[in-house]
Amino acid sequence: MKPRVPLAVTLSNGKPEDSQVARAREAARQWGLPFLPRRKKEPMGPLLKSAADALLVFEREGVTLWDPEGSFSFNPGMAHLRRLRILSGQQDDALLRVAELRAGDHVLDCTLGLGQDALVAALAVGPSGRVVALEKSLALFAVVSEGLNAYDYGPQSCRVEAIHADAHAHLRSLPSGSFDVVFFDPMFEKPKKSQPGFEMLRRFAEHAPLTPETLEEARRVARRWVVVKGAKHSEDLKKLGLESEPGSRYTSVIWGRVPGST
Template sequence: MRIPLAITTSARPKEWLVAQARAAARQWRVPFIARQPKESIALWFETHAEALLIFGHDGVTLWDREGHHGFHGGMAHLRRLRVAAGEPDTFVRVAELRAGDAVLDCTLGLAQDALVASLAVGPGGRVVGVEKSLALCALVSEGLKTYELGPDSCRVEVVHADALEYLRTLPARSFDVVCFDPMFARPQKSQPGFDVLRRFASHDPLAPEALEEGRRVARRWVVVKGARYSDDLRKLGLTPEPGSRYTEVAWGRARPLEP
């Protein structure tokens, strides 16, 4: 019987890399499988695991039988460069992010918005990302350990949990901004790696209960990303914010609950 996730290394790993992979396996409570020289992992997806987190000398990569994705900044890197140069970012604008803010990203995914938020709130701020998928959570958490954020950003704290359950554990008004980016029902043109995200991420729509918990936890805004072609935002009682007519993304936001 195959397990959902296991951890291994690239072929012929150094001792420090094996130690790093074993430590991650203990942290995420998944098996570590030792890699033999010249051994292909192709058959492992038939006999060992549905997915593998592979530690290599060039970083950490999530593999399944359909493909792979190594952790990197992706479009978030370009967005961070623009924010640093004073250019507008829609997420930062809609959330009204400012230095020192505490941000809770309830759908961390590949950490694209969380990485932008970490720069927008600065080293005195806080960004927490919640991810339901163990495979994505482990990939991002391990990848962030070596990702160079720089002195102008805070680190991104990664939590493996269901967002609604996690929100229910938090005190009221404990974050300035709470954000949701549910998986779109219809795939869009996207950056490399999004296919991996779609295979592993939760496809559940944002529940009204989660939105209300977000409003309880937020001090300023709850921000929700949606698709222009859908009425998902309106079903939640949200009015899409004005934006570019050339994007397929729509943003809505809700005010916090009254204390």
């Protein structure tokens, strides 16, 4: 019997199209993951028990991440509503306000996660702008990047360029002043209630805290602002020497920012 692997690629149940099989095999090759053929009508449970701790399942509609506790597939969720509000002329989105995003900006999102803030930033900077989003967790990157590739951005938005990378290492590779805004949404110390998918995010996301060293690299890369999201009743921002920006007293999220150093 082959040993279990942490993560593998497989196909949805039923008879997949040849193009679907080819896409799954090529993705497994690119991500350096084993591809597990799946027999017709074979349940997911036995594969998770015998072959892999988690599975990236290629379906006609996209990619779903499965583990023994549940599943997660890409959904724009609140980002869709936030984008609709921006398109209607409302300018009360906290990310846009704190980061002072404007048309043509280049934004580096160092914590892609579910892709929500990256989608909002993509609309804010428009088709002349650029949004690059980093995700260290291969499982989350696989699901969200595939979802972003298929997302209908519309003519008023640029596309999100997702990269599987460690934020600190990627920042060190960038020239000084190469982005207008650098953004972080690190995993909160204390879990908070959120939309479906957040518990899956918590299980697979990178849990290392944002360090002062990474923040300084971000300042070197940022021309204007480094923006950090934190939890209201935590020391997330204070540990980095950041003061929270004024905002609604009803929200559980706070924001801090520091000027870029270039």
